[in-house]
Amino acid sequence: MRKIRVKNKHLVLAVLFAVLTMGAIQHYGGDYLWNQAETARSAGDHVKALAYYDALIERYPQHSRRPDALYWSAELLPSFENFAATFFPDGSRVVHKGLSKQDLPEGSLTRIQRYLMILEEYPTHWTAHHVHFQLADAYHTLGDPRAEELYLKTLHNEMASRRVDAGLRLMQIYESQGHLEEALKIIRYCQNELSATMSIDTQIKLGDILAALGDPAGAMEAYQEALLKASEIKETFPPGATEEERALFSVKAEYARRIEPRLESLEQPDSSVYVQGQVSLLGSPLAGVNVYVRPAADGSKGFSMALEGPGQWVTDQSGRFAGHLAPGSYEFGISLNFHQAELVEGTHLQIVGGRQELRPGVDPEEIIFRFVDTVELKAPTSDFVYAGGPIEIAWEPYPGAEKYQVWFGAVSIDESTGTRHASFPVGVTSATEFTVAVRHVLPFGSVGVDPLGVEPGCLVLRPEAFDRLRVRVDALDGADQVLSSSTGLNFGGDREVPGEIKVQEGLRTKAEELLFQRKYDQAVELLEDTLEENPEDIDALWLLARIHQAGTYSLEENSWDHRDFAHYDLEKSLALLERIQELQPGPEVEEALRTVRSLLPR
The missing domain is CATH 1.25.40.10 (Tetratricopeptide repeat domain)
Incomplete structure (x- = not known):
C-alpha cells in the first residue's frame, strides 16, 4: 500500500488496487490508470496524477503506456524549472510550482531513475529522444559532470526537443569553465544549424563572449541587436503611473541600463573586469549552483528580474565561478534547485561582495556565498508553551561574534491568505542570554495589507493572541555584520523552526x-x-x-x-x-x- 501526503492527509490507493484485481477490471486496469492519471494531470492535480502513474508503472510492467507514464510522472517531480530558492544581498524568495518534496510518497522513484528506465527499457520509444535533455538537467542540478555529454547528445539529436535550451546550458557551463571559444561555437551552432532565434539575454551573452575574446566589432553588433530587440518590446503600465515609476519598472529601460555600459566599455579596450567567487556549504564546495548578475544603479538595490533561465555562471566541482563584466554597479545572487535547497536547509547564508561597483584596473572583492552553521538556541526549548509574561532566551556562543541582536515576532495562520509572520529587533547584548519582556508583538504603526484588508496580525498586539511566537538571535561581528542566525533557512515542509514557540490555547479575547x-x-x-x-x-x-x-x-x-x-x-x-x-x-x-x-x- 502506498501513501502520498497532502497537507497532513494521505491519499490511499489500497482501495483502487483492490478494485483492479477483480475480473474484467483487472484486464483493463492499466488503461483505467492511464486515463485517470492524464485527467488528473490536465486538471493540475499533480499528487493524484503521480499516484495513478506510479500505480500503472508498478502493476503493469508490460503496458504500452508505461514509458509514457515514466516520462510524464518524472515531469511532475521537483526540478530546476519548478523550484528555485533565490538569494540576493537585499533578500530572498522561493518560487515553487507543482509537487514539492513533501508531497512525494516514501520510496518513490526519482526523476533520474525514471529517465534511466526509459533509456534502458524503451530505447526506441518516442520518450527516449527527449530524455537526454531532462536527464542532463537532473544531473546538472546535482553538479554531476555527466550533464555536459547528455546536453551535447540533445543538441545533435535531430529528433530531440529543447535542443536550443541544451545549447544555452552548454554555453553557461563552458563560460563558467573559461572555455569561451567552446561557448561561442555552441551559440553559432544554435544560430546556423538550428536557426534559433536569439533572446535578448542570449544576444547580450554573445556580446560578452565576443568582447572577452577580443572581438569588439562583433560584440558591438551583438549588443546593438539586443538593444534593437529590447526597443521592440511592447510595455503597458497602470493608469496614472508617473514618469519616474515608468522608468523604474520599464523592461526596455532596464535592458538599456544593462547594455549601454557594455557598449561604452568597447570604446576602452581591456576595460572589462574579471570577477570570481565561490559557493560553499559548511566548508565544502557546492557545485551546480546558478549564479546571477543584475545591474544596481548607483550601487543601490538591483533591478528585480525574472530568474527562469540559467544564470550568468554555474559553479564547478570546486564550487567556483568566474567571468568578465563591463564596468558598472552590480548585485550578485544565486538560485538553488530543490536538491540544493534540501542540502542547505537549516544553515545560514553569508554573502560577501554581493554588491559591488566594478572599475577598470581595480581588482574587485571576491564574491562569496557561504552556508554556515546557525546560532544554537538553548532556551526556549522545543516543548516550551507560552502562557504570558517574559520569555527567557539563551544560546551557545558563536565563533567570531562580538555581540548578538535579538528579534521577537509572531506567527498567525489565516485560512484565506495562509501563514504570516513578522518580527522586530528587541535588543542587542554581548551576553548569551536575554529576556524578552514586551507587552506587544509588533511596533505600533506597522501596517500590512492584503486583498481582504489590513492583516489581523498587524492589528492584534498581545503575544497571547497569536498562534505561535518566534524568537531569533543574530550573531554580529565588530562591524555589525551578521555572521549567522538561530533560525536557519527553511523551505517549508515538516522542519521545526528553531525559536518557534507554541502559544497556549484559549488566551485570545x-x-x-x-x-x-x-x-x-x-x-x-x-x-x-x-x-x-x-x-x-x-x-x-x-x-x-x-x-x-x-x-x-x-x-x-x-x-x-x-x-x-x-x-x-x-x-x-x-x-x-x-x-x-x-x-x-x-x-x-x-x-x-x-x-x-x-x-x-x-
Missing part, C-alpha cells in the same frame, strides 16, 4: 478572535462597548487605538491605501493613546503617540 476572523465591524463594536463599561481597560484601549491608526478594510473596490479604509481615524487613535498615557505611562505609549502625531496633517 473575544475582540481579538473577531479580528482574526476578519469580522472587523463586530470587533470595533465590541471594543467600544467594553470601554463604555470599563474606560480603564488598557488592552481594549490599545487595540482600538491600533485599529483607528491602521484602518480595517477597503470601502472602495481595488483600494490598497489603508488611509481610505474603514475605521481609519487618527484623531480617535490619538485620544485613546493619550488616555493610555494617563493610566499607564511608559516608553511604549510615548513612541505610539509620536507615531500617530507624525501621521496627522499639519
Whole structure:
C-alpha cells in the first residue's frame, strides 16, 4: 500500500488496487490508470496524477503506456524549472510550482531513475529522444559532470526537443569553465544549424563572449541587436503611473541600463573586469549552483528580474565561478534547485561582495556565498508553551561574534491568505542570554495589507493572541555584520523552526478572535462597548487605538491605501493613546503617540 501526503492527509490507493484485481477490471486496469492519471494531470492535480502513474508503472510492467507514464510522472517531480530558492544581498524568495518534496510518497522513484528506465527499457520509444535533455538537467542540478555529454547528445539529436535550451546550458557551463571559444561555437551552432532565434539575454551573452575574446566589432553588433530587440518590446503600465515609476519598472529601460555600459566599455579596450567567487556549504564546495548578475544603479538595490533561465555562471566541482563584466554597479545572487535547497536547509547564508561597483584596473572583492552553521538556541526549548509574561532566551556562543541582536515576532495562520509572520529587533547584548519582556508583538504603526484588508496580525498586539511566537538571535561581528542566525533557512515542509514557540490555547479575547476572523465591524463594536463599561481597560484601549491608526478594510473596490479604509481615524487613535498615557505611562505609549502625531496633517 502506498501513501502520498497532502497537507497532513494521505491519499490511499489500497482501495483502487483492490478494485483492479477483480475480473474484467483487472484486464483493463492499466488503461483505467492511464486515463485517470492524464485527467488528473490536465486538471493540475499533480499528487493524484503521480499516484495513478506510479500505480500503472508498478502493476503493469508490460503496458504500452508505461514509458509514457515514466516520462510524464518524472515531469511532475521537483526540478530546476519548478523550484528555485533565490538569494540576493537585499533578500530572498522561493518560487515553487507543482509537487514539492513533501508531497512525494516514501520510496518513490526519482526523476533520474525514471529517465534511466526509459533509456534502458524503451530505447526506441518516442520518450527516449527527449530524455537526454531532462536527464542532463537532473544531473546538472546535482553538479554531476555527466550533464555536459547528455546536453551535447540533445543538441545533435535531430529528433530531440529543447535542443536550443541544451545549447544555452552548454554555453553557461563552458563560460563558467573559461572555455569561451567552446561557448561561442555552441551559440553559432544554435544560430546556423538550428536557426534559433536569439533572446535578448542570449544576444547580450554573445556580446560578452565576443568582447572577452577580443572581438569588439562583433560584440558591438551583438549588443546593438539586443538593444534593437529590447526597443521592440511592447510595455503597458497602470493608469496614472508617473514618469519616474515608468522608468523604474520599464523592461526596455532596464535592458538599456544593462547594455549601454557594455557598449561604452568597447570604446576602452581591456576595460572589462574579471570577477570570481565561490559557493560553499559548511566548508565544502557546492557545485551546480546558478549564479546571477543584475545591474544596481548607483550601487543601490538591483533591478528585480525574472530568474527562469540559467544564470550568468554555474559553479564547478570546486564550487567556483568566474567571468568578465563591463564596468558598472552590480548585485550578485544565486538560485538553488530543490536538491540544493534540501542540502542547505537549516544553515545560514553569508554573502560577501554581493554588491559591488566594478572599475577598470581595480581588482574587485571576491564574491562569496557561504552556508554556515546557525546560532544554537538553548532556551526556549522545543516543548516550551507560552502562557504570558517574559520569555527567557539563551544560546551557545558563536565563533567570531562580538555581540548578538535579538528579534521577537509572531506567527498567525489565516485560512484565506495562509501563514504570516513578522518580527522586530528587541535588543542587542554581548551576553548569551536575554529576556524578552514586551507587552506587544509588533511596533505600533506597522501596517500590512492584503486583498481582504489590513492583516489581523498587524492589528492584534498581545503575544497571547497569536498562534505561535518566534524568537531569533543574530550573531554580529565588530562591524555589525551578521555572521549567522538561530533560525536557519527553511523551505517549508515538516522542519521545526528553531525559536518557534507554541502559544497556549484559549488566551485570545473575544475582540481579538473577531479580528482574526476578519469580522472587523463586530470587533470595533465590541471594543467600544467594553470601554463604555470599563474606560480603564488598557488592552481594549490599545487595540482600538491600533485599529483607528491602521484602518480595517477597503470601502472602495481595488483600494490598497489603508488611509481610505474603514475605521481609519487618527484623531480617535490619538485620544485613546493619550488616555493610555494617563493610566499607564511608559516608553511604549510615548513612541505610539509620536507615531500617530507624525501621521496627522499639519
